[in-house]
Amino acid sequence: MYIPAAFRETRPEVLHELIREHSFATLVSRVDGELFATHMPFLLDSTRGANGTLRGHMARANPHWRSFLQLQPERECEEALVIFQGPHAYISPNWYLAEQAVPTWNYSAVHAYGTPVLLDDWAHVRNLLEDTVQTFESGLPERWSTARAGEDYIARLGQAIVAFEIPITRLEGKRKLSQNRPSDIESAAAGLRAHGDATGQLVAEQMLHVARSLH
Numbered sequence: 001m002y003i004p005a006a007f008r009e010t011r012p013e014v015l016h017e018l019i020r021e022h023s024f025a026t027l028v029s030r031v032d033g034e035l036f037a038t039h040m041p042f043l044l045d046s047t048r049g050a051n052g053t054l055r056g057h058m059a060r061a062n063p064h065w066r067s068f069l070q071l072q073p074e075r076e077c078e079e080a081l082v083i084f085q086g087p088h089a090y091i092s093p094n095w096y097l098a099e100q101a102v103p104t105w106n107y108s109a110v111h112a113y114g115t116p117v118l119l120d121d122w123a124h125v126r127n128l129l130e131d132t133v134q135t136f137e138s139g140l141p142e143r144w145s146t147a148r149a150g151e152d153y154i155a156r157l158g159q160a161i162v163a164f165e166i167p168i169t170r171l172e173g174k175r176k177l178s179q180n181r182p183s184d185i186e187s188a189a190a191g192l193r194a195h196g197d198a199t200g201q202l203v204a205e206q207m208l209h210v211a212r213s214l215h
Contacts (some may be wrong), residue, residue, distance in 0.1 A: 001111050001172050006180045009173030015110050016052060018173070019044050019084050027056075029080035029116070031067045038064045042082065043131055051168035054082060054112060055128055057161045065162040068116040080166060084110040086175075089200035095191025096184040106203050108175045114166040122155075125163040129154065177203070177210045185211045 009015060019025075019042070027038045038058055046052040058065055086108030093101035119125050130146060137143040146154050178185040189207035192200050 001109070001174060003172065003174045007174050007176045009175045012051065015171050015173045016044060016046050018086050018108055018110050019112070022084050022086050026083040027064070027080060028083065029067055030078065031063055036064050038062060043135060049167045051171050054114070054166040054168060057128060057163040060160050060162050065118070065164065068118055068164060078115065079113045079169070080116050082112040082166065084112070087199045087202040089192055089196050089203040091178065091188055092191060095188040096181070097187050098184055106176050106178060106207065108206070111172040112168045114169045116164045116166050119163040119165060122158065125158055128163050129158065177207045179210055182214050
């Protein structure tokens, strides 16, 4: 990912927070020599490995996971890329104090790299499914539990998925929030707060946070 110095984010806690808050990501790797992408949610275990470990599962009918079988120990490891996209918004030059300016787009993103490892043991797969349900049900007033479906039913459906982990070998973070225009960042954030949608409001708040750190 192209990351100008002004927009580079290297703090693990910031990158991990973005991964957790925007956990529906894009997994990209090669299948039969061609790039292949799967859109799916991930869990992050920040306690495992220097950069954390991603955990996820996909449908067994999806051919993507079969490429993981090609990663034999005697062969050079092939990395997969997982792209986490944070809030993003259009920035109008009309919101700048400077007269000479052009439109741009502000956004946050994290790229996580690593080699996928399949989980063959049902206990590990079952644990992943339980953690996934608990994670995404946690904010709901009435939480659904796998116990309501019954263990036999969960086990049958478990045969139709493939679970895996990706120990993160490297993380790249980019937060493009007008840091390169310190005299315009607050006015641009004000324009976005006045005219942006719900996602734009999040970007504006992030821009104002950056502006405070620049003072």
